[in-house]
Amino acid sequence: MSPDTGPAVALSGVRRSFGDVVAVDGLTFEVPRGTVTVLLGPNGAGKTTVVRLVTGALRAHGGAVQTLALDPAIDEQGTEIRRRCGVVPARPALYDRLSGTDNLAYAAALFQVAPTLVDERIAEAAGRFGIADALDLKVGGYSTGMRARLALARAVLHEPDLLLLDEPTAGLDPESARAVLGLIDEMAEGGKTVLMCTHLLLEAEGLADQVVVMDHGQAMISGSPLDLTRQFWPAPRVVVDADDPSILDAAQALPFVRGYQRNGVATVELEHETDVPDLVDALVASGARLTRVEPQAPTLEQLYFAIRREHQ
Amino acid sequence: MSRRTDNRQPRPSWVIARTDLRQLMQARDFWMPLTIVALLFFVIIPTFLLLILGSVKDANLAKKLSDVVGSLPKDLQANVHGQKGPASASYALAVYLFAPLAIIVPLTVSSAVGAHTIVGERERGSGEFLAHSPATERQIYLGKLMASLIPGYFTAAMGFLFYSLVVNLIVGRKLGGWFFPTTNWWILMLWVLPPFIALALAVILAISARVSSAAAAQQASALATLPLIVIAYGVSSNTLFRGSGTAFIIGGLEWCGAIFALWRASKAVSRERLLGMGAA
Numbered sequence: 001m002s003p004d005t006g007p008a009v010a011l012s013g014v015r016r017s018f019g020d021v022v023a024v025d026g027l028t029f030e031v032p033r034g035t036v037t038v039l040l041g042p043n044g045a046g047k048t049t050v051v052r053l054v055t056g057a058l059r060a061h062g063g064a065v066q067t068l069a070l071d072p073a074i075d076e077q078g079t080e081i082r083r084r085c086g087v088v089p090a091r092p093a094l095y096d097r098l099s100g101t102d103n104l105a106y107a108a109a110l111f112q113v114a115p116t117l118v119d120e121r122i123a124e125a126a127g128r129f130g131i132a133d134a135l136d137l138k139v140g141g142y143s144t145g146m147r148a149r150l151a152l153a154r155a156v157l158h159e160p161d162l163l164l165l166d167e168p169t170a171g172l173d174p175e176s177a178r179a180v181l182g183l184i185d186e187m188a189e190g191g192k193t194v195l196m197c198t199h200l201l202l203e204a205e206g207l208a209d210q211v212v213v214m215d216h217g218q219a220m221i222s223g224s225p226l227d228l229t230r231q232f233w234p235a236p237r238v239v240v241d242a243d244d245p246s247i248l249d250a251a252q253a254l255p256f257v258r259g260y261q262r263n264g265v266a267t268v269e270l271e272h273e274t275d276v277p278d279l280v281d282a283l284v285a286s287g288a289r290l291t292r293v294e295p296q297a298p299t300l301e302q303l304y305f306a307i308r309r310e311h312q
Numbered sequence: 313m314s315r316r317t318d319n320r321q322p323r324p325s326w327v328i329a330r331t332d333l334r335q336l337m338q339a340r341d342f343w344m345p346l347t348i349v350a351l352l353f354f355v356i357i358p359t360f361l362l363l364i365l366g367s368v369k370d371a372n373l374a375k376k377l378s379d380v381v382g383s384l385p386k387d388l389q390a391n392v393h394g395q396k397g398p399a400s401a402s403y404a405l406a407v408y409l410f411a412p413l414a415i416i417v418p419l420t421v422s423s424a425v426g427a428h429t430i431v432g433e434r435e436r437g438s439g440e441f442l443a444h445s446p447a448t449e450r451q452i453y454l455g456k457l458m459a460s461l462i463p464g465y466f467t468a469a470m471g472f473l474f475y476s477l478v479v480n481l482i483v484g485r486k487l488g489g490w491f492f493p494t495t496n497w498w499i500l501m502l503w504v505l506p507p508f509i510a511l512a513l514a515v516i517l518a519i520s521a522r523v524s525s526a527a528a529a530q531q532a533s534a535l536a537t538l539p540l541i542v543i544a545y546g547v548s549s550n551t552l553f554r555g556s557g558t559a560f561i562i563g564g565l566e567w568c569g570a571i572f573a574l575w576r577a578s579k580a581v582s583r584e585r586l587l588g589m590g591a592a
Contacts, residue, residue: 018589052443052444052587055443055444056583057440057443057444057583057584057586057587058583058584058587058589059584075448079446079448080446082444082445082446083446085444087440087441087444089437089440089441089444091437091440092437093436093437093438093439093440093441094438095331095335095436095438096436097335097338097339098331098334098335098338102331102334106327106331107441107445109321109322109324109327110324110327110328110445110446110447111445111446112321112446114321115320115321115322138338154441164444
């Protein structure tokens, strides 16, 4: 596997326990380069342990971990991996007595940013994450949102090849959370490989190229949201509304309709997406004056619960 | 804000130490009491005692003070300069009896800093940042060691400077000129003291890496430091009471012990412990 072509992260049958508690149990999945992979799962699913195993901060008790085609268990390779990774932990872990600049300068020095580039990188990262005006203030006085932004700025300062985000919006107000997610989206569009852990499904919506659903240290399922939708949400749905919604009930008799529900608006489950025009034709022919026809993709939340239901 | 002009990478251990020291400088509530302790032991108490000794007029008391000098080992009595009575007692006090301060004060400062250094990272959560950094466990340990050793040794050096001034200004006046530091004091400060602080820090850092809270680290470090203070009395007194050769041997033994203890203690610092695992 060439160092720059294989997956950014490859876990194969990885196991890690803490005393009697098994945190990761035979976990296997890959993070392709240049993609955003979201680890979804409830608290205690083993997501944080995965981040720690990927950088080599923790050693696996079994199986194989490959990060950027290197083995984190080998000392020199582990150091190289950590130099090329940026991590935003669940708790931003900043130095409150130091200023924002000092926090960033510390990370830059530790992550071996060339000293001549440090000032430029700090200014760039601070500008990008909207904290340039607060850089001279002590971090102890930062709001939770500013701390999250500073943690993100610190994680990208050395231009990592792989970005690991552990619940990056935990404890943020909706506005700050949205801003942070926007910034992650921006980084992903810039070609960064991102592995993000979350239990907030809305957070992953629209960001994920690949979703790995975890529970009890195992990957229940993984794939792109589209693949998972096809697998766990096979029937396309359309929301339909009309001047007189009762006329919509005629849809139930159509041969390509698999399910029908009317609760204010009607939700129609079809056999194929291509059946939508036929549905519209049939309803118009029945005398309905349609005011809304909206094909619906499932939200990640609906998908997540469908997957869990299937596995239970 | 251009602060750097060259492209040399600082060593990770120095980066960690420098950042810890910078945080310490910002924590006035932490270093202020330690500075007061240093001032008390190196300046205020010696000044007070030496001034009192120097102002004794009563003949009876002067004789008793001569007896203090007489209680020193025979070969040292010959070294005690000055006239009989208060002047020679001042000399003895300044040169021989304050010696333990040179070790106890830096030991107190370094142990206070060292006790927090690793467990503090864990409590703040910044241990996670260090655990994910490219710094090796050895470099993290070295950084923490330097960050704890430098404040202690700096305090000792500054205290030594002020103490020398106090002794020379108060006692030297009576003995015809500045005489302090003596050779053995130089040996104590440059050869015996550094490994002693390092030895103590080896114990304290190993504790700091293992316990679960800063309060527990403080308690355990205090417990570990107590016997070291007793040893400090013996070591420092022996360094000054015996000849330079013995002082060099004591220092040499300490260096051996310190290097071994530091090597052993370096194994206590691991990424897992920085993440809060394996803490007692």
